[in-house]
Amino acid sequence: MMEPLISLNIRGHRRDFEPGDVLAAEYQVDAIGDDQIQAIESSVLWYTEGKGDEDMAIHHFERRLPSDTEDGDMRVLHRFETTLPNTPLSYSGVIVKICWCIRVRVFFKGGQDIFFDQYFQLGSVASGRVYAS
Amino acid sequence: MVRWIKPWSKKRGDRRTGSRLLGRLGEALFFAALLVVGFAALLFLLAMYQLGRWPADVPPLGIGLGILVLVAFVLVGGIGVIYCVVRVGTSAERRAALAKSAANIDLIRDATATPQDFPNVPRDTDLTNSPGVTLAYRLPIVRSPAWRLFATALFCIVWNAIAVTFAIVSIGNHLRGSPDWLLSMVAIPFAITGIWAIHYFVRLWMMTTGIGPTSIEISNHPLYPGQKYEIQLSQFGRQSIRSLEISMVCLEEATYRQGTDVRTESRRVFQQRVLHLSGVAARRGVPLEDRCYVEIPRQVMHSFQSENNSIQWMLEVCGEAGRWPAFCRQFPVVVYPDCSGEMQA
Numbered sequence: 001m002m003e004p005l006i007s008l009n010i011r012g013h014r015r016d017f018e019p020g021d022v023l024a025a026e027y028q029v030d031a032i033g034d035d036q037i038q039a040i041e042s043s044v045l046w047y048t049e050g051k052g053d054e055d056m057a058i059h060h061f062e063r064r065l066p067s068d069t070e071d072g073d074m075r076v077l078h079r080f081e082t083t084l085p086n087t088p089l090s091y092s093g094v095i096v097k098i099c100w101c102i103r104v105r106v107f108f109k110g111g112q113d114i115f116f117d118q119y120f121q122l123g124s125v126a127s128g129r130v131y132a133s
Numbered sequence: 134m135v136r137w138i139k140p141w142s143k144k145r146g147d148r149r150t151g152s153r154l155l156g157r158l159g160e161a162l163f164f165a166a167l168l169v170v171g172f173a174a175l176l177f178l179l180a181m182y183q184l185g186r187w188p189a190d191v192p193p194l195g196i197g198l199g200i201l202v203l204v205a206f207v208l209v210g211g212i213g214v215i216y217c218v219v220r221v222g223t224s225a226e227r228r229a230a231l232a233k234s235a236a237n238i239d240l241i242r243d244a245t246a247t248p249q250d251f252p253n254v255p256r257d258t259d260l261t262n263s264p265g266v267t268l269a270y271r272l273p274i275v276r277s278p279a280w281r282l283f284a285t286a287l288f289c290i291v292w293n294a295i296a297v298t299f300a301i302v303s304i305g306n307h308l309r310g311s312p313d314w315l316l317s318m319v320a321i322p323f324a325i326t327g328i329w330a331i332h333y334f335v336r337l338w339m340m341t342t343g344i345g346p347t348s349i350e351i352s353n354h355p356l357y358p359g360q361k362y363e364i365q366l367s368q369f370g371r372q373s374i375r376s377l378e379i380s381m382v383c384l385e386e387a388t389y390r391q392g393t394d395v396r397t398e399s400r401r402v403f404q405q406r407v408l409h410l411s412g413v414a415a416r417r418g419v420p421l422e423d424r425c426y427v428e429i430p431r432q433v434m435h436s437f438q439s440e441n442n443s444i445q446w447m448l449e450v451c452g453e454a455g456r457w458p459a460f461c462r463q464f465p466v467v468v469y470p471d472c473s474g475e476m477q478a
Contacts, residue, residue: 019470043226048442051398052387055439057252061230088253089470091434094400096385096442105224113224123470125434128385128402 004032006116008104016121017084023120024081027104034073038107040064044082045103046122051095059085089123094130157217164213171206178203255438257355257467265350268365272349272448272464282334282341289330296320296327344454345370345420349379349464356446358435358471361428364448366408368421372455379408381427382449382463383434388441403433407448435470 011024027042044060060082066072091098100122105115178200181187187196220228265271299320306313345368352363366379383403389396408425427448437444446468451461 041224041226043230045226045229048439050385050387050442051389053389053441055441056225056229057439058226058229058233061226061233063227085252087251087435087470088437088439089435091437091444093385093434093444094402095387095398096437096444098437103226105226115224124432125470126432128383128400128434131401131404 003114004106005030006104006106006114008102008116008118010102010118010120011079014120016124019084019086019089019123021084022081023084023102024079025102025118026077026079028077029075029106032075032106032108034075036109037066037074038109040074040078040107041103041105042078042080043103043105044084044100046088046090046098046100049097049099050093084122089125090121091125091128093128096128157220161214161217164210164217166210167206168210168214171203171210175200175203175207251435251469253439254436254469255467260465260467261354265365268350268352268363270351270354272351272354272466274347275447275463275465279341282337285330285334285337289327289334292323292330293327296323299323340457340460343370343372344457344460345372347450347462349448349450351448351466355436355467355469356429357469358429358433359431361426364407364425364427366421366423366425366450368450368452370420370454371417372457374410374413374421375453375455377408377410377413377421377450377452377454378406379425379427380449380451381405381407381429382447383468384445384447386443386445405430429468431471433468436467 006027006029008027009025011026017023023044025042027040029037029040041061041063043058043062045056045058047056048054060080062080064074064078066074069076088098090100099119101117101119103115103117105113107113178196260272261270263271263273299316300323303313303317303320306316348365348367348369350365350367353360356362364379366377368374368377381404382401384399385402386397386399389398405427407427408423410421410423413421434444436446446466448464448466449461450464451459453459
């Protein structure tokens with residue numbers, strides 16, 4: 001099976017947000033039959049990167065099934081929006097990094113799934129650097 | 134490339150070295166086996182009891198213990214199987230969203246470690262429940278030296294009790310003319326360690342009582358970037374202070390699993406000296422007191438706490454007193470994000 005295409009755009013083509021801003025995004029799935037999609041999940045989340053084990057938390061989550069649409073076709077453009085929280089802000093430290101992204105995950109009838117991430121920046125804090133005493 | 138299982142060696146390279154699907158299948162099979170074995174054995178035991186074929190020579194305590202172990206098998210296996218089934222076809226995001234929904238229940242939300250408006254910023258309740266004498270709050274210390282002293286004293290007492298018992302028995306044997314050389318050989322290192330433990334305890338005791346406690350008070354809490362806060366330092370004790378320094382410090386801390394070990398690493402990513410004193414003579418019954426100001430720079434990262442990662446802010450008091458080695462005491466604070474911009478209500 002050819003891998004389907006997930007188009008995910010942040011409206012206004014913004015990449016930098018402040019706490020309290022409204023993040024609006026839209027996604028569309030192509031190159032796949034309408035009867036092959038079992039569900040689509042869209043999330044706005046943060047996760048950590050770096051030395052420690054990964055932590056992850058969801059800010060916004062939406063799961064759509066074919067029964068949620070009028071004609072059962074989930075490939076068409078779908079929009080969603082959410083108000084971003086005050087914390088945690090995006091951060092690039094030495095051993096701890098906090099990354100925000102929008103993730104769209106498509107589940108197929110066969111049980112497989114694929115996902116696509118679109119990164120963005122929340123807040124504007126300075127990067128961490130090793131302090132030399 | 135085929136990867137061989139090496140349970141005795143540390144994991145290297147990527148965190149995940151095998152197939153995710155195979156891993157989940159293995160987990161499910163393990164828990165299912167526990168459940169089946171536990172359930173079957175429990176049924177067998179109960180059937181034996183019902184049929185009156187219970188072995189007469191088995192003590193009741195043994196039967197009770199056996200039933201307890203089998204019930205534990207069934208519970209662990211059952212919960213594990215349910216967990217595996219729930220994870221099949223469920224994304225990590227969906228599980229996290231379910232966990233978030235559960236955390237939003239009022240009773241649980243009140244007990245969580247972070248305030249509702251500022252997720253993953255630690256609550257400052259424990260830092261603001263002690264009012265200061267001259268300023269608003271007296272900050273708690275990260276780890277009180279009293280606990281270390283108590284643990285050392287406990288170790289010292291237990292170890293030396295064993296060492297003295299060994300020594301009495303060993304010396305008694307020698308005096309009776311029937312020396313037990315193996316016991317004597319064991320008693321000697323025990324006695325040496327006991328003497329070292331006493332020496333360490335006395336040194337720690339004198340350091341704790343000699344240098345005396347440190348108290349830090351702050352004019353407001355939590356702290357915000359761009360704001361200035363007044364700090365009151367009180368250093369008790371009878372020793373003259375050779376040098377004393379207060380710094381504002383930010384640490385990144387990461388916890389990770391390496392094989393079966395859980396390790397924590399930290400990196401200092403910010404340090405700003407806010408007070409430096411040197412050559413202060415001790416005055417009997419009067420603590421060393423001084424005031425200073427600390428300003429949190431704009432655009433610094435706020436305090437952050439998640440399961441395995443954290444960003445911690447603290448005031449650190451380091452100094453040298455009398456003829457004692459250098460000491461360092463840490464007082465945690467919580468830094469919120471810069472509120473000069475727009476914040477979500």
